[in-house]
Amino acid sequence: MRIVVEEDPVLTETEVIIRCKETTPQVMGMLAALRAFDQRLTGDRDGQTYLLEAGEVFYVESVDKRTFFYTAEGVYETPLRLYELEERLASWDFIRASKSVIVNFGRVQSIRPDLGGRLRLTLENGEVVGVSRQYAPTIRKKLGI
16 A cells, blocks of 8 residues: 655645545545544533544443443533434444443454453543443454454
8 A cells, every 4th residue: 555645735624535446345444534533523511512523532322311422531411312323423433332332443442351251342541341242243243353
């Protein structure tokens, strides 16, 4: 793979062009990673609404019919339901870990097996998120194990 970066002071926004012989899973992965930089979510905290980049979010959790984003800066509430976020973030490397949690797989630091076929994901911020038996096979498949 050849990577070329060109600076042009005339441009008003960053432009990315991918030239390839065929669209492979690797190319699709690069597209998903690039889209993560452009995906924005809105979250409320302390009476203010914030625009968050999808890549900043470590995980999303639903608690008592309320949905929260967890980032390095704090916790934000969103009016969106977990299934809506799962659909919106699926192409940005977010993956379902349990009935109430979606994890940014790009923020996973390590994975450890747990009792009963479950998994434990340690995120870059040190938090540990459990993966239920139901969703563990999907994550194992993603890792190729």
